[in-house]
Amino acid sequence: MMEHICGQCGKEFDSEPAYLKHSCQTSGVAPHETEFSPPKPKVASTLEKTIFTAVQLARAKKQYNA
Amino acid sequence: MAATVEIDEENGKSSSPALTHNIVSSNMGSTDSSNLNPIDNPIAPGANSFEKWQLIHVIDMGTSSAISNLRVWRSGSLGNNAIHLTNASVNSYQGEAKYQTPTADTSNIAIFAMPTQIPGSANLGVGGSLTGSFTKSGQSDFLVHQIQTTKAALAGSTTVMNYQYDEVA
Numbered sequence: 001m002m003e004h005i006c007g008q009c010g011k012e013f014d015s016e017p018a019y020l021k022h023s024c025q026t027s028g029v030a031p032h033e034t035e036f037s038p039p040k041p042k043v044a045s046t047l048e049k050t051i052f053t054a055v056q057l058a059r060a061k062k063q064y065n066a
Numbered sequence: 067m068a069a070t071v072e073i074d075e076e077n078g079k080s081s082s083p084a085l086t087h088n089i090v091s092s093n094m095g096s097t098d099s100s101n102l103n104p105i106d107n108p109i110a111p112g113a114n115s116f117e118k119w120q121l122i123h124v125i126d127m128g129t130s131s132a133i134s135n136l137r138v139w140r141s142g143s144l145g146n147n148a149i150h151l152t153n154a155s156v157n158s159y160q161g162e163a164k165y166q167t168p169t170a171d172t173s174n175i176a177i178f179a180m181p182t183q184i185p186g187s188a189n190l191g192v193g194g195s196l197t198g199s200f201t202k203s204g205q206s207d208f209l210v211h212q213i214q215t216t217k218a219a220l221a222g223s224t225t226v227m228n229y230q231y232d233e234v235a
Contacts, residue, residue, distance in 0.1 A: 002083055003078075003084040005086045005087065006086075007074075007075075007086045007088045007101060008088055019087055020125065031070075031125060032070065032125050032126055
């Protein structure tokens with residue numbers, strides 16, 4: 001079995017997954033942060049919503065006038 | 067999110083090796099150890115350093131689709147009485163080197179001059195090939211390198227190792 005050593009903090013591990021999950025005291029992070037968040041769908045800001053509503057109203061008005 | 071990549075170094079007997087992840091330095095010296103102290107472990111004039119067996123380890127691809135074109139080189143001069151040899155080569159790459167117990171005898175794997183400027187293309191392989199690439203986590207071929215000196219060698223050279231790759235989003 002291969003020994004795994006963290007080059008930053010010097011801790012020794014029996015496996016690579018154990019190394020990847022450890023919280024390194026020197027770097028302050030785990031080598032592999034497993035909590036990867038996919039990009040969230042974009043939510044329109046209040047300003048965008050206001051502009052969108054204004055454009056819709058203007059288009060509706062234009063149709064009415066035509 | 068960019069890929070998570072580290073440089074690792076393997077040491078010890080081939081029957082019971084140890085892999086140091088995310089090494090702090092690539093100091094060369096008279097002992098088979100990662101992150102060694104060169105003042106405590108100097109290379110005697112006329113002797114060789116212990117071989118370094120290092121690799122590029124992709125821990126996580128992140129949102130990247132591929133990592134390829136691995137290039138290694140040294141910046142800075144060693145002086146007139148020392149040479150730096152490696153298995154990395156653009157034109158004569160011998161394929162994947164299987165781990166052997168690092169030696170301070172003249173290496174039979176590190177046989178090409180270490181480039182002193184960025185190579186024009188890959189000189190370290192993935193899966194034994196210079197055109198190989200990562201599409202998931204994994205390790206590159208071993209980069210083996212060694213410093214060899216003559217008795218006229220003087221102490222005091224400090225140089226920098228460079229490791230580069232292309233990451234495709």
